[in-house]
Amino acid sequence: MTSTRSDLPNTIFSIIFWLLLWTVLGKVVGEVLLLPTPIDVARAFIPLLADESTYISISITLFKIISGLLLAFLCAFLSSFLSYVNKTFRALSASITRIIRATPVASIVILLLVWIESRNLSVVISFLMVFPIVHENILKGLDETDDDLLEAASSYHVSAIRKARYVYLPSVIPYFESALSLSVGLSFKSGIAAEVISLPSGSIGERLYEAKVYLETPELFAWTIMIIALSFLLERCFLVLxxxxxxxxLK
Amino acid sequence: MKLEVKRKAFGEKVVFEDRIFWVYGRRTLIKGPSGSGKTTLLRMLSLLDDDYEGTYSGKPRSPLVLFQEDRLSMKISVLSNLMMVTSERDRALDVLSKVGLAGEEMRKCHELSGGMRRRLAIARILLLPSDVLFLDEPLRGLDEGMKESVSRLILDTFPSSRIVVVSHEEEDQELFDIDSIISI
Structure with a gap:
């Protein structure tokens, strides 16, 4: 808390500095189409916030990306558990998670567009961005469960459910939280990138694309700021939850 | 209980060779110098370790081990460490108060001192049934007054169980009413 307070003046200073520099650059360029100033972006923001369709777009995008995230958590819990108990499954899942992580998002998006409906693309992309990170982190937590404690639990005939609740989960939770902070923002931004390519009706990606096509650069900036804010909020919500x-x- | 060990080794290091161990008393003490294999013998007797050549007759039906290390889950609370082995919250709280940890139930285990952790590990075994209790350095880290009350509590909780104690503390012989000794 103390460090956050002492950082506040520096944070405010850096925000003012970059806003001023942006304003100066905008004025020097002198063309809203190429580089709008913060004032131009603020002017674009106000009608956006007053427009009902903005909130519909946000809801559509959030629903899809959160669906992908939740599906990824569920599958990662299941696959990491199976990997923990079965060496063959571990080898199989390790190779697939490595492949997913190494493949460029653009290649995955284009391949998926061949296989699935474009309106579901952001669900699958957010799933694919999150799944490998959460899977690997949970598996690490399971691997690092205290062997001595496990032996004690077995010798005391602790049931599988109680073992999961009191032995495995306390070991896994810190790794899961770390995976969340790494993956939620990433999945949100990748999901929107997928929307820009697949253009599902009414999504943020479609609004971003329209702003680009109609050369509404201030609106493009306004949507980008909105995406950053939403990504931050989504990450905070998941971490608080x-x-x-x-x-x-852990009580 | 009769354990005949032809050979017990860890890699190249032979711990026991052609040894017979009898546990005939109600309260048995296993003693010997450091590194002589006391804990290894306790693990074999309590069925935790069956990786040896030999035979074991009169095995315990439900052995219960108090490990030398406390083996607690450090990230969860004192009470949760007990709830791991029982669903009876009131009984767990009662046992906590018997080992002098009343009021500490919601503290995280890693916040406890060494002596408190030892008492919590002891509280956990008090919640479990057993015909033979195996205690590895049970009173390690406890102060004198606590040693007496905790050893009495263990004896009172398991009045009809056989107890095997590993210790190098002379006073443990008296505290646990030892009637037979295995020297390694």
Whole structure:
């Protein structure tokens, strides 16, 4: 808390500095189409916030990306558990997660457009961005479960459910939280990139694309700022939720 | 209980060769110098380790081990460490108060001192049934007064169970009413 407070003046200073530099550059360029100033972007923001369709776009995009995220968490929990108990499954899942992580997002997007409907692309992309990170982190947590404690639990005939609740989960939770902070923002931004390519009706990606096509650069900037804010908020929401759940489990 | 060990080794290091161990008393003490294999013998007797050549007759039906290390889950609370082995919250709280940890139930285990952790590990075994109790350095890290009350508590909780203690503390012989000794 103390360090956050002491950083505040520097943070405010850096924000003002970059806004001023942006304004100066905007004035020097002198063309809204190429580089709008912060004032131009603010002017574009106001009608955007007043427009009902903005919130519909945000809802559509958030619904799809959160669906992909939740599906990824579920599959990652399942696959990491299977990898923990079965060496063959571990080898199979390790290779597939490595391939997903190494493949460029653009290649995945284009391939997926061949296989699935474009309106579902952002769901699949956010899933693919999150799944390998969460899978690997949970597996690491399982691998690092205290062997001595596991032996004690077995010798005391602790049931599988209690072992999961009191032995495995406390070991896995810190790794899961770390995976969340790494992956949620990434999946949101990748999901929107996928929307820009697949253009599902009413999504943020489509609005971003339209702003580009109609050369509405201030609106493009306004949507970008909105995406950054939403990405930050989504990440915070997931971390707060995960913190509340882990607080209950680790009590 | 009779354990005949033809050979027990860890890699090249032979721990026991052609040894017979009898546990005939109700309260048995295993003693010997450091590194002589006391804990290894306790693990074999309590069925935790069956990786040896030999035979074991009169095996315990439900052995219960108090490990030398506390083996607690450090990230969860004192009470949760007990709830790991029982669903009876009131009984867990009762046992905590018996080992002098009343009021500490919601503290995280890593916040406890060494002596408190030892008492919590002891509280956990008090919640479990057993015909033979295996205690590895049970009173390690406890102060004198606590040693007496905790050893009495263990004896009172398991009045009809056989107890095997590994210790190099002379006073443990008296505290656990030892009636037979295995020297390694």
């Amino acid at each position: 995960a913190g509340a759940i882990s607080g209950r489990i």
